[in-house]
Amino acid sequence: MLTSPPSFSDIKRAHQRIAQYIIETPVMTSKNIDEIAGCHIYFKCENFQKVGAFKMRGAANAIFSYRPEERVNGFACHSSGNHGQAVALAAKLAGSKAFVVMPKNATKVKVEAVKGYDAEVIFCEPNDQSRSQACQDVVDRTGAILIHPFDNYNIIAGQATAAKELIEETDDLDCIIAPVGGGGLAAGTSLIAHYLDPNMEVYLGEPEEVDDCYQSLKAGKIIPNKSSDTIADGLKTTIGQKNFDILKEHVKEVFTVSEQEIVDAMKLIWERMKIVIEPSCAVPFAAILKNPEAFKDKRVGVILTGGNVDLTKLPF
Amino acid sequence: MLTSPPSFSDIKRAHQRIAQYIIETPVMTSKNIDEIAGCHIYFKCENFQKVGAFKMRGAANAIFSYRPEERVNGFACHSSGNHGQAVALAAKLAGSKAFVVMPKNATKVKVEAVKGYDAEVIFCEPNDQSRSQACQDVVDRTGAILIHPFDNYNIIAGQATAAKELIEETDDLDCIIAPVGGGGLAAGTSLIAHYLDPNMEVYLGEPEEVDDCYQSLKAGKIIPNKSSDTIADGLKTTIGQKNFDILKEHVKEVFTVSEQEIVDAMKLIWERMKIVIEPSCAVPFAAILKNPEAFKDKRVGVILTGGNVDLTKLPF
Structure with missing residues (x-):
C-alpha cells in the first residue's frame, strides 16, 4: 500500500490495475454549453461509471x-x-x-x-x-x-485515473476543475494534471456552505466545516490531511458557489446535454459560469463525478 | 422530391445529404438494464441529436x-x-x-x-x-x-437514417423497435431494417391512450385517435397515409402500454443509464418490459427519440 503521495508511476499502475473493472467513460462536449460559458468545456462523464460515480x-x-x-x-x-x-x-x-x-x-x-x-x-x-x-x-x-473514502493514497491514485483519461483523450487542456469534498478526487486530479502537464491550471469548485477547502488553503491548515447544509451531498465532508497536503501544492484556486448557483448549473446540464448528474458535479460548472473571466476562451476539463440522484426529490 | 416510398438508395443519399448537419449519436448499452429486460438492448441516443431529437x-x-x-x-x-x-x-x-x-x-x-x-x-x-x-x-x-412533420417521403427517408446508423453500428440485431406517433420515424425505421436485413423483426411501441396505429393495422385502414390523453406528447398524432402504407408492409407487431408503464420505464432509464429521455421514447422500452417472451435473449435495437422534457414537470 502506498505510504506517500502517488507518483506518476503509481497512478499509471493504478490505471492498469483497475482497467478491467471500470468503464472508460466518454468525454462529452456541447456547443450550446460552450456558448453560454464562453469557453470550451470537456466533460468527463463519470455519471456513466460503474455504481454511477468515480468512486x-x-x-x-x-x-x-x-x-x-x-x-x-x-x-x-x-x-x-x-x-x-x-x-x-x-x-x-x-x-x-x-x-x-x-x-x-x-x-x-x-x-x-x-x-x-x-x-x-x-x-x-x-x-x-x-x-x-x-x-x-x-x-x-x-x-x-x-478502506477510508479519501484520506488514503491508494484511493487518491485510483481517483486520479478519471482526470488521466480526460487529459489524455482531449489533449491540450488549459485547465481542469473538479469538485472538492474530502479531497480524494481533487488530490488525484491535481497530481495527475501536474505530472502530465506542469503548466495546466488546477481549479476546484466548492459549495459556499461547506467551504472548508477554500478556508483551509487560505489559512494554511485544515479548518473543519461548521455546516453540512448543502444540496451537494457528496461534498459535505471536511478534507483529509493527506488530501490537504497535496492540494496546497498543486491547486491554483478554489471557487465557491451558492446553493442556487449549483441548482441552476445542474438544471442547465440536464436540459442542454440530456444527462443526469448529481448536484456535487454541478459545482465546478457553476464555478465556471460565475467566473467567466478566469476561463474565457480556454479549453477546460470538468469531471462530472456521478449521476446518483433521487429522481423523486429534484430541486427544480 | 420523393414521390414514392424511399428506396435503399434514397435513404443512403439522404444520409450523405444530412451528414454534416446532424450528430452521429452514440449507441449506449447497460448491463443492468439488460438484466432487468432479459435481452440485449442497444439504445440509439437521439436525445443527444441537434435540437434534442431525431426530428x-x-x-x-x-x-x-x-x-x-x-x-x-x-x-x-x-x-x-x-x-x-x-x-x-x-x-x-x-x-x-x-x-x-x-x-x-x-x-x-x-x-x-x-x-x-x-x-x-x-x-x-x-x-x-x-x-x-x-x-x-x-x-x-x-x-x-x-414541410409536413411525417406524411412526407423525404421526412421518412431522413428519419430512417437513425435506424441505419444503429443497425450498421451494432451488427446482427434480431429486431428493432421504435415508437409510433405520426409514423415518420416508424416508417423510416421499418424500411431501412427491411433493406439492411430482411429477416430483422420490426416492432412498434404505442401508448394505449392513442393506439391509432395498433387499431389501424388491425382494421386495415386508418382509425384516427379518439383521445390525446398521454404523457408521451410526441405520439398523440394519428398516423399519416404514406406512413400507414409502409407500416402495414413491414411491421410485425405493435405493442401498446399504459401511462404508468411509460412513466416507470422512463424513470428506469434515467436512474440506471443517467440520461434524460422524453416520455415518448420510454414507450418502446416499456413494451419490451411488458412482453419479455417476445424479446427474450434477443439483440434488440431501440430508438431513443429525444430528450426534450420540462424538468419542472416530471411525472415522478
Whole structure:
C-alpha cells in the first residue's frame, strides 16, 4: 500500500490495475454549453461509471492493491453514499466480502444498492462517534480491512485515473476543475494534471456552505466545516490531511458557489446535454459560469463525478 | 422530391445529404438494464441529436433536398414541439427563413427555442382548423414551402437514417423497435431494417391512450385517435397515409402500454443509464418490459427519440 503521495508511476499502475473493472467513460462536449460559458468545456462523464460515480476507481484500486491472501477477511467502510456501493462492488469483483457501515437514516434505495452487491450492511446512529464505533466493531469482529473514502493514497491514485483519461483523450487542456469534498478526487486530479502537464491550471469548485477547502488553503491548515447544509451531498465532508497536503501544492484556486448557483448549473446540464448528474458535479460548472473571466476562451476539463440522484426529490 | 416510398438508395443519399448537419449519436448499452429486460438492448441516443431529437434528420433531409434556388422563400411548418425546432435550425443552416405555426398555449421554452434559431413564430388557436388556416396564410403571404412533420417521403427517408446508423453500428440485431406517433420515424425505421436485413423483426411501441396505429393495422385502414390523453406528447398524432402504407408492409407487431408503464420505464432509464429521455421514447422500452417472451435473449435495437422534457414537470 502506498505510504506517500502517488507518483506518476503509481497512478499509471493504478490505471492498469483497475482497467478491467471500470468503464472508460466518454468525454462529452456541447456547443450550446460552450456558448453560454464562453469557453470550451470537456466533460468527463463519470455519471456513466460503474455504481454511477468515480468512486469505483478509488475503491477498485485500493482493494486490488492487496494481494489475494490479504483479501480473505474482506473490506469494511463507512458511507451513506457512493463509496459504500463502490467498495461493495469492488470487493465482490475481488471475490471478497464487504461490510458497509451506514447511518440508520440512509435512504432505502442506497441501502438496497449496497446489498445488491452482496455486501453486509451494518447500521449505526447518524453521528461520527457511532459510525467510528461501528467500524471498529466490524473490523474487530471480522478482521476486514478498513478502506477510508479519501484520506488514503491508494484511493487518491485510483481517483486520479478519471482526470488521466480526460487529459489524455482531449489533449491540450488549459485547465481542469473538479469538485472538492474530502479531497480524494481533487488530490488525484491535481497530481495527475501536474505530472502530465506542469503548466495546466488546477481549479476546484466548492459549495459556499461547506467551504472548508477554500478556508483551509487560505489559512494554511485544515479548518473543519461548521455546516453540512448543502444540496451537494457528496461534498459535505471536511478534507483529509493527506488530501490537504497535496492540494496546497498543486491547486491554483478554489471557487465557491451558492446553493442556487449549483441548482441552476445542474438544471442547465440536464436540459442542454440530456444527462443526469448529481448536484456535487454541478459545482465546478457553476464555478465556471460565475467566473467567466478566469476561463474565457480556454479549453477546460470538468469531471462530472456521478449521476446518483433521487429522481423523486429534484430541486427544480 | 420523393414521390414514392424511399428506396435503399434514397435513404443512403439522404444520409450523405444530412451528414454534416446532424450528430452521429452514440449507441449506449447497460448491463443492468439488460438484466432487468432479459435481452440485449442497444439504445440509439437521439436525445443527444441537434435540437434534442431525431426530428432534425427528417427536417434537414427535406430542406436540403430542395435546390438552393427553390429555398429562397423559406420553409413553413406547424409544430408545438421538436419538428418546429428542427425546421427552424435546418432552414437556418440552409440559409433560408423558417415560419413556424405554433398554438398560442405552447410553452414559453419551446417558443423561445424556435425563435433562438431565428425562425418567425406565428401563433394560432390550439385546434386543427386554426392551425391549417395559419399555415395556409403564411404560405400565401411568403411563398414558403410547407414541410409536413411525417406524411412526407423525404421526412421518412431522413428519419430512417437513425435506424441505419444503429443497425450498421451494432451488427446482427434480431429486431428493432421504435415508437409510433405520426409514423415518420416508424416508417423510416421499418424500411431501412427491411433493406439492411430482411429477416430483422420490426416492432412498434404505442401508448394505449392513442393506439391509432395498433387499431389501424388491425382494421386495415386508418382509425384516427379518439383521445390525446398521454404523457408521451410526441405520439398523440394519428398516423399519416404514406406512413400507414409502409407500416402495414413491414411491421410485425405493435405493442401498446399504459401511462404508468411509460412513466416507470422512463424513470428506469434515467436512474440506471443517467440520461434524460422524453416520455415518448420510454414507450418502446416499456413494451419490451411488458412482453419479455417476445424479446427474450434477443439483440434488440431501440430508438431513443429525444430528450426534450420540462424538468419542472416530471411525472415522478
